[in-house]
Amino acid sequence: MHAVKRLLWWLLAGSVGGFNRGRILEVLLRNPSNAHELSQVLKLDYKTVRHHIEVLEKNRLITSMGADYGKVYFPSDLLEEHVDYFNEIWGKIGKKEIRRK
């Protein structure tokens, strides 16, 4: 298994907050946003969004520009390069989650 694919499996399916991380990546791939916008769009608590952003940034899947509250988050080059893996995994687990809701 490719290293990035393995990382995505772990971050999206292997750990507890995976589903919300997938939703955050899905939004950022369409439209770079700041934490406040993400919490509004996804109807998630601001602290939860900040936590997931921290995990995604730490794992080099997203990158940011700006400072403090206005910081805008983008998909990283690593994620853009391997977006097919994201779509494949998210297609498998994300749709099932959404159907369930």
Added chain:
Amino acid sequence: MKNSGNPKEKMLAVLLILLILGVVMGAILSKASLSYVERQARRQGRLDSSIARGVWNAFVGMYTLGTIIICMNLMLLLGLLGAYIQSYRRTKSSFLLGLIMFLGVLVAQSLLSLPILHVSVGTVLYRSNIFTILPNLFETIALIILFYLSME
């Protein structure tokens, strides 16, 4: 807004609760089983000499510590299993099924390491030195790391 609260604080709280539950469960299990083992040993006159009593005291310490550590591991494993089974039911991902099997094997390994099992097949088989419990202690550290990563 749903999912309020800091996820990191929640994770640490769950981790602490699981570890405390493990300590309590281990203490109760070792106390209950030790009183039975002691009765048996006294009846057979194996605790009559002062040397035997010294060995018994060392045995009690390691037995209790060993049981507590393994119970902590079991609680961590059950917590992880619960989280993964929940995720598997939502996603049906084979990746998670693999993780569930991995944890299931570790649960079996922990159950088989419980001192009560060793003692039930012969007291002498459970050695009373630090090297008996050291591997389990390292397993606890490994499980705390896995728990942290899984709950992140």
